[in-house]
Amino acid sequence: MHPGDCVLESLLAIVLWIFSYLLGSISAAILVCRLFGFADPRSEGSHNPGATNVLRVGNTFAAALTLVGDVAKGVVPVIIARRLGMPESMAALCGFCAFLGHLYPVYFDFRGGKGVATAMGVLAILHWPSMLVVGAIWLLVFFSTRFSSLASIAAFFLAPLIMLITHPELFHPILVLSLMLLFRHRHNILLLIKGQEQGFRLPPKD
Template structure:
């Protein structure tokens, strides 16, 4: 029973869209209808600047981090921990409270990774930062870091359920970024500083 409650709570927490809430509170346009039409931190950066984006990034990360950390502290088995992680992630992608129109999941996935093990989150975040700094393209940094994330999990905490969860999460992230991938191939993907 406690495992089911943890999974449901993780999905509901994931369903709180930080981008939409931050934009409403700060009087900014709805990120689902402006900019890239994606309710995520990168689009909020374009619409409202660094402060709004930082709050969004923190909120999206925490809703992945907190339920996973709570499940881990309770001592659930790895399969349940993986299910809690996926529930939080899917809540962000398909939020119950916002007509199932969610973001692409990078910040929430990173929060999940920090919740599972700080070294996993730290290494994936470092890969993202290095790629973003070098290439100035958020989506490409996300795709590279999440492509390598299953390997990072395998290196730091090689538990089959968690590796499998990360593979599925990374595949979903690639699917959610399919328009970005098309733009990257066409050379028309937007830069972070734009």
């Protein structure tokens, strides 16, 4: 490869990573709650700007919009990277940057969510069979316990192992993503150990 091509490819990768982070920083939960006049999800319920908490402080439709927005943030950067001919490892890093933006959004004082839906979006576009397995684990744990935090912890504790079995080339980026997601759930882990975590309850009907 010509040295100039290497430089252009590197610059393109950097631009894509920055774009992915900025896209990930757009908080669907906060914007949807503002649109519908609900309380800021960072100040009510579980204080997490994610779809589950929007369902607590708002309604089902608002939560669905939030979920779609958060998943899309993980999907779009990977698709763009692939369309531009970037290697799969670079595309995975674009997805990770979007995930990082969701966790630490530059637009919202770096106070973001825990990244579960965005991580699922990244998994879905990188290797959808693995996402189906991780999603099935989430659903099984959630409907068994009614703890969305425990479901997320279990699903992404196992996600690197699942990726190692199904698509080992992407093991390392999914491992780092999962470790960060588990770190963001550290408070929930402590509450679960103490038996103080709040189970999910549907909000009152509008």
